[in-house]
Amino acid sequence: MTALLRLENLSVTYSSADGPVPAVRGVTLDVEAGSTLGVAGESGSGKSTLAATVLRLTPASAKVEGKVLLDGEDVLAMSFGRLRAVRWAEAAIIFQGALHSLNPLRRVGQQIAEPVLLHDSKVTQRQADKRVGDLLSQVGLAARLASSYPHQLSGGQKQRIMIAMALACKPRLLIADEPTTALDVMVQAQVLDLLGSLVRDLGLGLVVISHDLSVLGSTCDRLAVMYAGRIVEEGPSAEVLERSQHPYTRALSAAFPTIGDQTARYAPHGLPGDPPWPGDLPSGCPFHPRCPDAMDVCRTEDVALRDYESHRHRAACIHVDSHVRGTLA
Amino acid sequence: MTEPAATPTVADVAGPVLEARALETTFRTRSGKAARAVDGVDLALGRGEIVALVGESGCGKTTLARTLLGLEQPSRGHVYYAGKELSYKNAGLKAFRRKVQLVLQDPTGSLNPRHTVYEAVAEGLRVHRVGGNEEELVARALSRAGLRPPERYFLRYPHELSGGQRQRVVIAGALVLEPEVLVADEPVSSLDASVRGEILALLLALREDLGLSVLVVTHDLGLAWNIADRIAVMYLGRIVESGPTEDVLSDPQHPYTRALLSVVPETHHLEPIVLSGEPPDPTKVPAGCRFHPRCPALSSGAAARAGVDGECRTAPVAVLPAGASHAAACFLAQTLSAAGRKESTGDFRY
Numbered sequence: 161m162t163a164l165l166r167l168e169n170l171s172v173t174y175s176s177a178d179g180p181v182p183a184v185r186g187v188t189l190d191v192e193a194g195s196t197l198g199v200a201g202e203s204g205s206g207k208s209t210l211a212a213t214v215l216r217l218t219p220a221s222a223k224v225e226g227k228v229l230l231d232g233e234d235v236l237a238m239s240f241g242r243l244r245a246v247r248w249a250e251a252a253i254i255f256q257g258a259l260h261s262l263n264p265l266r267r268v269g270q271q272i273a274e275p276v277l278l279h280d281s282k283v284t285q286r287q288a289d290k291r292v293g294d295l296l297s298q299v300g301l302a303a304r305l306a307s308s309y310p311h312q313l314s315g316g317q318k319q320r321i322m323i324a325m326a327l328a329c330k331p332r333l334l335i336a337d338e339p340t341t342a343l344d345v346m347v348q349a350q351v352l353d354l355l356g357s358l359v360r361d362l363g364l365g366l367v368v369i370s371h372d373l374s375v376l377g378s379t380c381d382r383l384a385v386m387y388a389g390r391i392v393e394e395g396p397s398a399e400v401l402e403r404s405q406h407p408y409t410r411a412l413s414a415a416f417p418t419i420g421d422q423t424a425r426y427a428p429h430g431l432p433g434d435p436p437w438p439g440d441l442p443s444g445c446p447f448h449p450r451c452p453d454a455m456d457v458c459r460t461e462d463v464a465l466r467d468y469e470s471h472r473h474r475a476a477c478i479h480v481d482s483h484v485r486g487t488l489a
Numbered sequence: 490m491t492e493p494a495a496t497p498t499v500a501d502v503a504g505p506v507l508e509a510r511a512l513e514t515t516f517r518t519r520s521g522k523a524a525r526a527v528d529g530v531d532l533a534l535g536r537g538e539i540v541a542l543v544g545e546s547g548c549g550k551t552t553l554a555r556t557l558l559g560l561e562q563p564s565r566g567h568v569y570y571a572g573k574e575l576s577y578k579n580a581g582l583k584a585f586r587r588k589v590q591l592v593l594q595d596p597t598g599s600l601n602p603r604h605t606v607y608e609a610v611a612e613g614l615r616v617h618r619v620g621g622n623e624e625e626l627v628a629r630a631l632s633r634a635g636l637r638p639p640e641r642y643f644l645r646y647p648h649e650l651s652g653g654q655r656q657r658v659v660i661a662g663a664l665v666l667e668p669e670v671l672v673a674d675e676p677v678s679s680l681d682a683s684v685r686g687e688i689l690a691l692l693l694a695l696r697e698d699l700g701l702s703v704l705v706v707t708h709d710l711g712l713a714w715n716i717a718d719r720i721a722v723m724y725l726g727r728i729v730e731s732g733p734t735e736d737v738l739s740d741p742q743h744p745y746t747r748a749l750l751s752v753v754p755e756t757h758h759l760e761p762i763v764l765s766g767e768p769p770d771p772t773k774v775p776a777g778c779r780f781h782p783r784c785p786a787l788s789s790g791a792a793a794r795a796g797v798d799g800e801c802r803t804a805p806v807a808v809l810p811a812g813a814s815h816a817a818a819c820f821l822a823q824t825l826s827a828a829g830r831k832e833s834t835g836d837f838r839y
Contacts, residue, residue: 202681202682202683203652203681315546344545344546344708345545345708345709345710345749345752345753346545346748346749346752346763346764347545348752349752349761349763350763350765353763371681371682372682372754373682374711374754375754377754378754408683411683412682412683414686415682415683415685415686416682416711416754417711417714417715419710419711419714419738419739419750419753420714420738420739421714424714424715425714425715425734425735426693426715426716427715428685428686428687428689428690428693428715428716429686430683430684430685430686430687430688430689430690431683431684431686431687432687434651434652434653434654434681434684435651435681435683450683
């Protein structure tokens with residue numbers, strides 16, 4: 161069976177005045193229909209570049225290598241006409257900062273109808289309006305909101321509008337880049353519930369990108385953790401969170417404490433240092449300057465993803481196959 | 490639960506450093522309606538205490554913080570600093586603002602991109618005409634904020650620093666005036682996850698080393714669990730529950746706190762109670778308990794079984810006292826606790 165989305169050894173390099181900046185360095189991933197993949201990472205980890213590459217939205221100056229297979233068809237090799245048809249209709253992206261991507265001068269209903277009308281010239285305005293009403297109810301909003309302007313809506317409502325817009329052309333793959341970052345916990349829970357029900361009811365494939373591992377853990381079937389343009393750990397969500405193999409994953413999950421966990425009281429867990437600048441990566445394992453478990457060899461030797469117990473859970477750390485994890489934690 | 494604090498804490502004995510009494514801050518909307526952003530709040534911040542003010546956007550927590558900082562003038566009630574009523578005359582306000590410093594959410598937005606780190610930190614000294622060796626004071630503030638050696642950062646510009654370093658510069662800019670209180674509005678929400686813990690640890694260390702009091706305004710309950718001694722949960726202009734962090738978060742009494750806590754991904758043991766709708770409009774505060782239109786305990790009939798549903802809809806809820814003990818502004822919680830309920834979790838079903 162072909163995966164809905166398959167990234168094969170994908171690399172993206174931006175060019176800058178200071179030389180090439182490798183934002184994504186050899187990422188391989190699968191997303192099945194009806195399942196949710198969470199991509200976790202901090203600023204500069206390459207997660208948003210990854211999202212943009214799926215629909216070939218990276219700037220022309222960026223060098224993209226590898227394959228992006230959408231239902232087996234390589235997005236990177238498509239003609240522009242085919243690409244236009246694929247965008248929105250096969251895969252759609254809900255961008256980070258979506259709250260500011262709505263046009264303030266147009267009613268939200270018109271904005272949702274726009275991709276519907278553009279993608280099928282046979283659709284009449286009346287049919288498009290009906291579709292807008294259906295989409296709004298699908299995302300839990302009253303159809304009358306179609307005539308509102310963005311400033312009349314709350315943050316949670318605007319985020320739902322963005323989701324309705326992404327669903328306009330019935331895509332099979334949805335990519336949500338930080339869909340809940342600017343939202344309150346209660347509204348965040350509402351939006352995550354909505355995304356989860358779309359996956360269940362419509363059989364969508366969903367990729368959620370976030371820096372908040374705990375948000376991803378509660379919504380996604382699988383998790384991939386990115387650091388410095390690479391996946392450093394990947395596996396079923398519960399496995400990755402509860403039996404993290406990469407020290408970076410452990411640090412990320414400790415950053416958001418479990419309420420009630422006495423060890424986190426008055427002891428916020430951080431990670432010394434800052435994420436590396438992609439244009440100037442450390443030698444060896446790029447995580448070694450911040451790694452609590454680093455050994456001498458980590459300075460010089462980079463480690464590829466390795467299986468931990470099974471092929472379903474992998475991590476890129478030298479300690480993974482040493483089978484003495486308990487002593488290192 | 491309705492009585493004021495029975496057991497005075499250390500903070501009470503010494504007297505709170507910053508206090509709000511019956512505070513109200515009202516804005517006029519363009520259509521002439523009154524938006525009651527802060528609608529009757531008693532809140533005290535003890536010396537060396539870290540208090541988290543928690544709530545959703547639009548609940549009035551930022552307005553409350555701004556009023557406590559003297560940036561908004563209350564329409565009723567008063568702010569007290571070290572026991573003295575805050576004066577809104579220029580000189581009094583300026584002295585106050587030196588002692589109570591604000592740290593904002595987005596360090597990139599709060600730093601002037603054309604000012605070096607040195608200038609950013611020294612600005613407060615110049616505004617307040619602080620004497621002494623400026624360079625020494627700036628260096629000390631930077632190193633207290635964890636930027637060491639400080640001289641290395643003097644001539645850097647904000648764009649040359651990482652997000653975490655920028656937030657440290659903002660904190661150094663506050664520390665340079667040797668304040669007694671920091672008011673931090675979402676101090677880590679724009680930072681990377683791995684940097685977040687470092688900044689929170691810095692706030693704890695500043696309390697430890699300098700005896701600073703910190704009011705953290707946040708919607709992040711995990712942050713409160715990480716660093717706060719006490720927590721105050723705000724809903725639509727009022728504090729609806731307050732008390733020691735461990736009591737409030739492990740045994741929440743107010744249905745709103747329970748709902749909020751149940752949807753935080755960092756709690757695994759609670760069945761999620763997702764409230765529908767958005768926080769209501771401060772121009773239309775509902776009668777009775779202001780939470781009643783969204784209250785799961787009312788809609789499930791739990792309030793009716795306890796015989797308080799009438800009160801929920803019509804009776805005004807008393808303002809929670811600023812004391813340190815655990816209390817909730819909820820008729821149901823108060824009735825159940827008066828009935829001798831020791832543990833709330835068992836019979837508080839909805």
